[in-house]
Amino acid sequence: MRIGELSRRTGISVPTIKYYVREGLLPAGQLTSPNQASYDESHEARIRLIRALLEVGGLSVAAIREVMTAIDDRERPVHKVLGAAADRLVPRYDQDPGAGVIEARQVVAELVGRRGWRAEAGGGPAGEALAVALAALDEVGHGTFAELLDTYAEAAEEVARADLGYVTRGGVAREELVEAAVVGTVLGDAVFAALRRMAHVDASGRAFGEGV
Template sequence: MRVGELSRRTGVSVPTIKYYVREGLLPAGRLSSPNQAGYDESHVRRLRLVRALIDVGGCSVSAVRGVLEAVEDPSRSVHEVLGAAHDHMAPKPGAEQDEEVAEVRKEVVELMRRRGWRVDGSASAVRSLAAALAAMRRLGHARFAAHNLDAYAEAAERVAAVDVAYVTGEPSREDVVEAAVVGTVLGDVVLASLRHLAQVDASARRYGAGPVPPPPA
């Protein structure tokens, strides 16, 4: 198919498709003439993945590029690709309050040790978690970690087990890797949205909100 048809099938404009090719997010089409390139179903699939990561997952172009480079590296295991996805997608905390974050990070590492998690202590998510907990302390909510962190960790373990079970059911390495990336990025959106909905329900039950109209069919 030509680029116009690729654009129609994916809803991505031709200039954006060409931009993604230049940025390395989409493989170039096969040249059929000096000014014409042909595209196939693999380009449709890749474009839909890129748009989902950017539009729904909120990823930057550079983050998507880094993840796709890991996906396309056949020497990397699925576990390594998943780690790369986490590193590229994780928030990048600022340098403020480094000493406090470093202190809280020790508690995060101890949590992982206590729960037997086989995770590198230098993982970006470790610093992100430590930065969030340190910010809570500065806001006067140090009790959050003492009261909630283990319960959160236990819930996260259950979610992670479901994630890995889903990925394992895919038929090929390409499908497994794509499912891992989709589950990591879009799964975070799903989980956060479900949590927000459940919080609204829990609040209504605890604080006696009035009847809520049912969701639209």
């Protein structure tokens, strides 16, 4: 297909498609003449993934380029590809850590070891985000919340297994796996947060004997 048809099928303007190509997010089309290129369904699928990363995941162009590099590296295991995308969805904390965060990192490292999780040292970006949250809890007088970590971890493991089962059903392509992981993580977080709030209401009503 020509770039105009690709634009119509994806709803993305021709200048934006050309921008994606220039930035290394989208492979260039196959040249059919000095001024014409042909595109196919793989370009359409890649644009859908780019939009998911941009609009749902909130990733920067530079971060998306890293994810695309991981996808296109056929020697990289799917686990590493999904990890590259997932790590970019976690907030980054570049400021100098306080003593509370440094102590919380040890708590996180112990959790990772205790659960036997296959994670990089400290749990990676997600582990750092957890350490920052734990430090904040401690700062406002709720440091004992860390006692609930294993309970939360058990629930997270079950949800993670369900998530992975969803995104890997049917032997989909690498791009589709990453798209499903990104959309599922971002929107799945919203779904899980809503369910947690509903469960809180139910638990409170049962504990204190009150109706809705």
